[in-house]
Amino acid sequence: MGMRRTVALLRSTVTSIALLSALAACDGREKKSMARPEADPGALRAWEQIATVLQHPRCLNCHQVDTPLQGDDGHPHNPRVTRGPDNLGVAAMRCTNCHNQKGNNPSSGVPGAPHWSLAPLSMSWADLSSAALCESLKDPKRNGGRSAEDLKKHMGEDKLVLWGWEPGAGREPVPVDHASFLQLLTTWVAAGMPCPKE
Amino acid sequence: MARIELKINGQDRQLDADPQMPLLWALRDLLDMTGTKYGCGRALCGACTVHIDGEAARSCSIMLGEAQGREITTIEGVSGPVADAVVGAWRELDVVQCGYCQSGQIMSAITLLSKNRKPSDEDIDASMEGNICRCGTYQRIRAAILESAKKIGGDQ
Numbered sequence: 161m162g163m164r165r166t167v168a169l170l171r172s173t174v175t176s177i178a179l180l181s182a183l184a185a186c187d188g189r190e191k192k193s194m195a196r197p198e199a200d201p202g203a204l205r206a207w208e209q210i211a212t213v214l215q216h217p218r219c220l221n222c223h224q225v226d227t228p229l230q231g232d233d234g235h236p237h238n239p240r241v242t243r244g245p246d247n248l249g250v251a252a253m254r255c256t257n258c259h260n261q262k263g264n265n266p267s268s269g270v271p272g273a274p275h276w277s278l279a280p281l282s283m284s285w286a287d288l289s290s291a292a293l294c295e296s297l298k299d300p301k302r303n304g305g306r307s308a309e310d311l312k313k314h315m316g317e318d319k320l321v322l323w324g325w326e327p328g329a330g331r332e333p334v335p336v337d338h339a340s341f342l343q344l345l346t347t348w349v350a351a352g353m354p355c356p357k358e
Numbered sequence: 359m360a361r362i363e364l365k366i367n368g369q370d371r372q373l374d375a376d377p378q379m380p381l382l383w384a385l386r387d388l389l390d391m392t393g394t395k396y397g398c399g400r401a402l403c404g405a406c407t408v409h410i411d412g413e414a415a416r417s418c419s420i421m422l423g424e425a426q427g428r429e430i431t432t433i434e435g436v437s438g439p440v441a442d443a444v445v446g447a448w449r450e451l452d453v454v455q456c457g458y459c460q461s462g463q464i465m466s467a468i469t470l471l472s473k474n475r476k477p478s479d480e481d482i483d484a485s486m487e488g489n490i491c492r493c494g495t496y497q498r499i500r501a502a503i504l505e506s507a508k509k510i511g512g513d514q
Contacts, residue, residue, distance in 0.1 A: 250485055252414040252488075253487055256415070257414050257416055260419070262424050265380070266378060267378070270419040
């Protein structure tokens with residue numbers, strides 16, 4: 161009787177240990193699958209260079225909340241203009257009052273490019289850190305509903321975006337040449353668009 | 359140089375000019391239409407405002423190549439109920455002091471009232487922001503726009 165109880169106790173103990181071990185193993189696997197993979201350092205370095213372009217006044221000045229900024233120092237737009245319902249201004253103060261669709265005006269110095277406008281409000285980058293900007297770029301609700309490939313196309317071909325590399329006299333172009341910028345973008349996208357931590 | 363075809367105040371006009379020439383240069387120097395004024399030449403003051411396809415436009419900054427083939431209206435050619443109301447109110451309230459900026463002010467006011475027949479003070483401020491008056495006639499300009507709105511029935 162005593163021997164049977166001991167064997168039963170041993171069996172019960174072994175079963176419990178096996179169950180606990182199995183649970184522990186499951187838990188470990190769960191934790192492993194939920195852990196954020198280490199970001200590719202090369203891709204993060206690529207992002208930091210991409211961010212220097214996106215946060216440059218040539219891009220940032222029109223990715224604002226209600227009124228655009230102006231100039232290399234990002235001062236408030238003069239004259240003051242407001243977004244309006246279609247991102248193009250209000251009644252008699254519209255972007256196209258002054259900005260030519262056919263390019264920069266060398267006489268007045270007013271810059272121009274096709275579909276000159278404020279970026280949609282959902283795409284405002286005002287006061288965003290590099291990390292927050294990175295996350296917003298990946299979010300279709302905040303990037304104009306774009307996939308990664310759409311983003312590459314937008315930054316590779318859109319004529320208003322390309323204006324940032326040829327902004328006309330008196331304005332500093334974005335700090336990375338366009339071919340290098342697209343290479344950085346490809347590197348970042350290929351690595352899964354990793355973002356830095358705040 | 360290129361052949362530029364413009365439609366100004368309903369008339370077809372042809373010019374041999376650089377497509378990058380500002381529309382204002384062509385209006386004043388080549389077509390002798392001097393109602394539109396040169397102020398700053400940098401789209402900062404609004405004195406040169408005309409209409410292109412019904413929208414206010416700074417003719418010192420809009421290039422001939424951009425304006426080609428579109429309907430251009432200058433202060434010499436404004437017409438219709440809104441324009442009549444604005445010009446009438448300007449006279450009745452004696453808005454003008456030196457007058458230099460006023461053709462641009464009137465062109466912007468017509469655009470505003472064509473789109474918004476009952477503008478609030480805030481709407482007027484937002485739309486007239488780009489038209490500077492060195493004499494400071496802003497209060498009379500605002501009053502004339504509100505009076506114009508009454509004339510076209512926007513206050514009802």
